[in-house]
Amino acid sequence: MAKLWAGRTSGVTDSTADDFNSSIRFDKRFIREDIAGSMAHAAMLGARGILSDGEAEAIIDGLQGILDDLDGGVLAVDPQAEDVHMFIEQVLTERLGDVGRKLHTARSRNDQVALDLRMYLRHEMEAVMEQVRELGRAVANIAEENKAAIMPGYTHLQRAQPILFSHHLLAYAMMLLRDLGRLDDCRGRLNVSPIGACALAGTTYDVDRRMEAKMLGFEDVAPNSVDAVSDRDFCVELLSALSILMMHLSRFSEELVLWTSWEFQFVSLSDAFTTGSSIMPQKKNSDMAELVRGKTGRVYGDLMGTLTMLKGLPLAYNKDMQEDKEAVFDAVDTVKMCLSVFTPMLRSMTVHASNMRKAAQTGFINATDLADYLVRKGLPFRSAYKVAGKIVSECIQSSQVLETLPLETYRQYSTLIEEDVYDAIDLRTCVAKRCSEGGTSPESVERQLAWVREQLEEE
Numbered sequence: 001m002a003k004l005w006a007g008r009t010s011g012v013t014d015s016t017a018d019d020f021n022s023s024i025r026f027d028k029r030f031i032r033e034d035i036a037g038s039m040a041h042a043a044m045l046g047a048r049g050i051l052s053d054g055e056a057e058a059i060i061d062g063l064q065g066i067l068d069d070l071d072g073g074v075l076a077v078d079p080q081a082e083d084v085h086m087f088i089e090q091v092l093t094e095r096l097g098d099v100g101r102k103l104h105t106a107r108s109r110n111d112q113v114a115l116d117l118r119m120y121l122r123h124e125m126e127a128v129m130e131q132v133r134e135l136g137r138a139v140a141n142i143a144e145e146n147k148a149a150i151m152p153g154y155t156h157l158q159r160a161q162p163i164l165f166s167h168h169l170l171a172y173a174m175m176l177l178r179d180l181g182r183l184d185d186c187r188g189r190l191n192v193s194p195i196g197a198c199a200l201a202g203t204t205y206d207v208d209r210r211m212e213a214k215m216l217g218f219e220d221v222a223p224n225s226v227d228a229v230s231d232r233d234f235c236v237e238l239l240s241a242l243s244i245l246m247m248h249l250s251r252f253s254e255e256l257v258l259w260t261s262w263e264f265q266f267v268s269l270s271d272a273f274t275t276g277s278s279i280m281p282q283k284k285n286s287d288m289a290e291l292v293r294g295k296t297g298r299v300y301g302d303l304m305g306t307l308t309m310l311k312g313l314p315l316a317y318n319k320d321m322q323e324d325k326e327a328v329f330d331a332v333d334t335v336k337m338c339l340s341v342f343t344p345m346l347r348s349m350t351v352h353a354s355n356m357r358k359a360a361q362t363g364f365i366n367a368t369d370l371a372d373y374l375v376r377k378g379l380p381f382r383s384a385y386k387v388a389g390k391i392v393s394e395c396i397q398s399s400q401v402l403e404t405l406p407l408e409t410y411r412q413y414s415t416l417i418e419e420d421v422y423d424a425i426d427l428r429t430c431v432a433k434r435c436s437e438g439g440t441s442p443e444s445v446e447r448q449l450a451w452v453r454e455q456l457e458e459e
């Protein structure tokens with residue numbers, strides 16, 4: 001069948017070229033946005049007298065009929081159509097005749113596709129944000145439930161200093177809050193209407209872009225028509241924000257993989273979120289966490305693919321830009337899927353505070369506190385650091401820990417050390433003393449928790 005755009009050419013294309021060119025298999029996703037956009041367009045054309053009221057009404061009713069038939073299963077998307085825009089216009093024209101042919105007045109697919117994509121991503125982004133908030137709440141709840149648990153904090157994956165497990169968890173909540181901030185920021189620039197830019201230059205018709213934008217829930221209209229149809233920054237920004245979010249999830253996943261290992265045993269995941277091995281009977285694998293970690297690469301790929309597709313593209317619209325959709329759709333789907341598994345996996349996780357505590361008791365993570373103790377007794381920090389280091393070395397040689405080393409031995413290294421050293425190096429003291437703003441003391445963590453909760457509930 002000849003295309004709606006037949007005229008300059010016969011409109012009859014090679015069937016392989018047709019398949020290659022067609023985007024209906026993926027852009028049918030925003031068929032609802034396309035119909036809503038067309039309804040607003042017809043209403044605006046009617047309001048401006050570009051179409052008669054009767055014509056505008058007939059088009060809006062016709063579009064509503066198409067929507068109803070799609071919902072009712074009476075009408076199916078034609079996989080042969082070039083794209084969703086052509087499909088809707090084609091059906092409308094079949095149903096209404098000449099009136100249907102008037103819908104595309106003062107419009108181009110170039111501004112139409114940008115409009116549809118922005119509208120689609122707007123609600124997808126909101127759905128992702130709600131999922132991120134949900135994960136943030138889950139993290140806050142687990143932090144609250146395990147307030148007293150002490151774990152070794154790590155640097156270089158070596159035991160470093162004792163921290164509260166809740167403090168560690170809240171670090172992830174902070175990342176999620178920044179993710180929300182980035183998504184929100186990106187939403188501001190996304191929620192600008194391109195419609196009315198037409199092919200690239202604007203239109204000779206006396207349109208009302210603001211009316212159309214307002215009807216469709218946009219905060220503003222794009223101020224330059226060339227930019228309006230060329231701009232895919234909103235895709236890149238969304239993909240960047242999603243990539244960073246995935247990076248956070250992958251770091252969290254990696255820790256879960258570590259923590260569930262036999263070597264750590266800090267937490268265990270519910271059976272519902274783990275798998276077994278087909279050969280090794282003892283295995284309980286953290287596949288979901290691994291997959292989230294793995295899928296991060298895929299979302300980065302979507303970002304890189306889109307950036308590369310846009311690189312060096314001359315203004316304004318180019319067909320290359322049709323490639324934006326599969327990338328953003330894939331990224332959004334992947335992130336939503338990851339979050340929908342990650343959050344319940346976390347919620348159903350069991351925390352083994354005693355194992356964390358055990359791990360915190362070995363590894364000399366209170367050595368800094370021993371040095372700080374000596375500083376309080378009058379030694380300059382660098383000298384105190386050296387004495388503490390020597391004591392650690394003594395402990396390693398004699399298979400002891402700082403908590404069990406006799407006072408006489410301590411005093412061989414520094415006579416400043418007295419009985420109160422044991423209290424100073426007690427893990428609880430170590431944690432409680434780190435009361436600097438943002439530190440790991442219980443009061444500080446309590447404040448962080450309250451702040452996180454407050455931020456999560458803010459719109």
Ligand code: ARG
Pocket residue numbers: 023027082083109110113317319321322323
């Ligand atoms: N399917 C196209 C896309 O996704 C719609 C825009 C087509 N515009 C054009 N001038 N061929 O980008």
